[in-house]
Amino acid sequence: MAGDKRAARLGVLALVGMLLFGALGARLWFLQTVQADALQQTVDANKQTTVKIPPERGRIFDAAGRVLADNKGVLTVNVDWAVMRSDTARAELFTRLSGWLDIPVEEMEQRYDSGRYSRYTPMPLMEDIPEDTAVALMERIEDFPGVAVDPDWIRMYPYAPLASHVIGYMGAITADDADRYEDLGYDISSEGEDVGRSGVEQSMEERLHGEWGEAVYEIDSRNRIVRTVSYKAPVSGQDLQLSIDLELQQYAERLLWTQLQLRRAFTAENPEVEKRDGTRGPMDEHLPVGANVNYKAPAGSITVLNQETGQIAAMASYPSFDNRWFSAGIDGEKFSELFPQDIDPDEAALTNRAIQGQYNMGSTFKVFTAYAALASGALSPGFTYDDQGVYRIGSISDETCATGVRCEFRNAICGDGLPCRYGPVNVQQSLAISSDAFYYRLGEQFYNTPGTPFQEFVTSIGLGADTGIDLPAEFDGRVPTDELKADLFERGVLDPSETPNLQPGDLLQMAIGQGLMAATPLQLAVGYAAVANGGRVLAPHVVQTIFQPEVPDSDLAGFADLTEGVVVEQVAPVARQVSMPPPVRDPIVNGLRQNITGPGVEGPDGYRSTTAEELFFDYPEGAIPVAGKTGTAQGLASYPWNDSSAFAAFSLDPVRPFTVVSYLEKSGYGSQGAAPVVKCMFLALSGLIPLDPVTIAEPLDLESDVAARNPATVDFACMRSDNDGTATERVD
Structure with a gap:
């Protein structure tokens, strides 16, 4: 009777094995034929990376062409907020980055705790890093989850604080206006961007902003670029001439x-x-x-x-x-x-x-x-x-x-x-x-x-x-x-x-x-x-002329050559x-x-x-x-x-x-x-x-x-x- 039971169990196992092998074979056939194209796309995507390229913001000139607001291209180390939620994970990440960026961990923690940065965009950990540091980080980017090195622009005000109330300043997109900027096509979820928060920087934001570009690169196992798959150049923002002398x-x-x-x-x-x-x-x-x-x-x-x-x-x-x-x-x-x-x-x-x-x-x-x-x-x-x-x-x-x-x-x-x-x-x-x-x-x-x-x-x-x-x-x-x-x-x-x-x-x-x-x-x-x-x-108005992007510089340092600019709009009375x-x-x-x-x-x-x-x-x-x-005019208590x-x-x-x-x-x-x-x-x-x-x-x-x-x-x-x-x- 025992032998008959063993024979019965072996028969059941044999049947299960035949069913498993049959299912496996069917799955292999399905993957190799029906889903072959989709799988190839996934493999290709895993070998590619997409880099968003920020537009250069339009410049602001005074009535004589002096450059009041300019841009400097930089590389910025950004960190996704999601990887910093855990105190332990954040401390470990900051410790590993500290040596590369030559920034004390305490200073990184101060940035994290400052409340100065929008939660809708990654936190900038360091701006304007050297190019060789950026390359080295990118080659080891798998060691730094949630970290990215992104091209960016820093807004420069050469004559600050002159006319600051008129020119304005830049700041992060906030929760109060995130929906509006998203409707305008701004990126509020990944690399993100700053926007004008006062003055002409705010009132003329859409003119100054420009359009994002995008590059898709094929990369190897060490995250080195092999070739450019596609490239869409960013469109710079329009330049403004103010009536301010x-x-x-x-x-x-x-x-x-x-x-x-x-x-x-x-x-x-x-x-x-x-x-x-x-x-x-x-x-x-x-x-x-x-x-x-x-x-x-x-x-x-x-x-x-x-x-x-x-x-x-x-x-x-x-x-x-x-x-x-x-x-x-x-x-x-x-x-x-x-x-x-x-x-x-x-x-x-x-x-x-x-x-x-x-x-x-x-x-x-x-x-x-x-x-x-x-x-x-x-x-x-x-x-x-x-x-x-x-x-x-x-x-x-x-x-x-x-x-x-x-x-x-x-x-x-x-x-x-x-x-x-x-x-x-x-x-x-x-x-x-x-x-x-x-x-x-x-x-x-x-x-x-x-x-x-x-x-x-x-x-x-x-x-x-x-x-x-x-x-x-x-x-x-x-x-x-x-x-x-x-x-x-x-x-x-x-x-x-x-x-x-x-x-x-x-x-x-x-x-x-x-x-x-x-x-x-x-x-x-x-x-x-x-x-x-x-x-x-x-x-009344402070904007006098709107130019096509990238009015050339004058031979006179600090000035734009307005005679070479292409006028989009002359602001009429x-x-x-x-x-x-x-x-x-x-x-x-x-x-x-x-x-x-x-x-x-x-x-x-x-x-x-x-x-x-x-x-x-x-x-x-x-x-x-x-x-x-x-x-x-009389004031408080008529004193x-x-x-x-x-x-x-x-x-x-x-x-x-x-x-x-x-x-x-x-x-x-x-x-x-x-x-x-x-x-x-x-x-x-x-x-x-x-x-x-x-x-x-x-x-x-x-x-x-x-x-x-x-x-x-x-x-x-x-x-x-x-x-x-x-x-x-x-x-x-």
């Missing part, structure tokens, strides 16, 4: 820094004021009456706009930053040191205050109030108002005023400590001597007019909306409406004692550029340019026309011109000068003739040392058609802070102040703890004035 830009940045430093040496007194209970005391109760407080003067901007074309010739913003930091490979700790999240907003270096500053414009805004009143018919050019220094609102009853509602509004204080009294003034004189009471009256008149003509005319000339400049993150401003105030009230921005709808006082404050009204210096420049050019509201006939425009222009040249007016208390004639007393005849307006300074002016010379605006935060009166800056800029534009040549920047100091070094200072003799509150006393 770098020598003028350099002067603007230096002048801005010089004046901010000077203003910090001046003080404002803590005044005695009448309190709500009728008593008198110091405005700041923590200080005695008459105590002097220095102006902080932390920040500001200068904008130079061609009022015929919309081209920006210079745009300076302080504080600034060096855009080379963003490609310097610094870790998160260093980045936080340079650009802290909890910084005082006054010191925020990345803010371009020319387009992102949200400011009251003070009396520079009166130009727009006058325009709205004249254009709407609310004011005739010949109207005269008797300015006695105080304006009382007629729309509010005496009973309501007695409850504590503010019903009286006063002019600025004159030397006798009382509100300035100018006597009879027309619209031209009101602009020249900056009568507040004249404009308070217009503000109340607009409040009592059906509809919103004041807001509509102000909006038509460029306020309350983006100007359309080709730079990102522009602030659109605020024009007071019932809807705006209700929104601010609901969000808790306004004091709880306020009402959620506009009151007479809101339009009185708007009429003199205070209260809920807010604008950027660029919007102010666009509005003044519209007055200068007869009603053309321009869309874009403007819309608003009605500004002579009866509307002439009183405004004449008033702004009178403000520069004088005379002032003979008021009840004697002669009152215009707000700028003391500054321009020595303005040479050969300089560009200008018309302009000062502005002083005078928090007042910000504004000045806007435009050329009356059609051959040199520039509008210049300067805004200096917490720097005092417009006539003393911003106006001297604009005067100096027009002297430079007139060729009467020589502009220093620009030079290539010193290498970035990686040990520095500031976002950018401060620029050099300039001679400020051009700020000379008969006004004791300016830098004059430090000139002679």
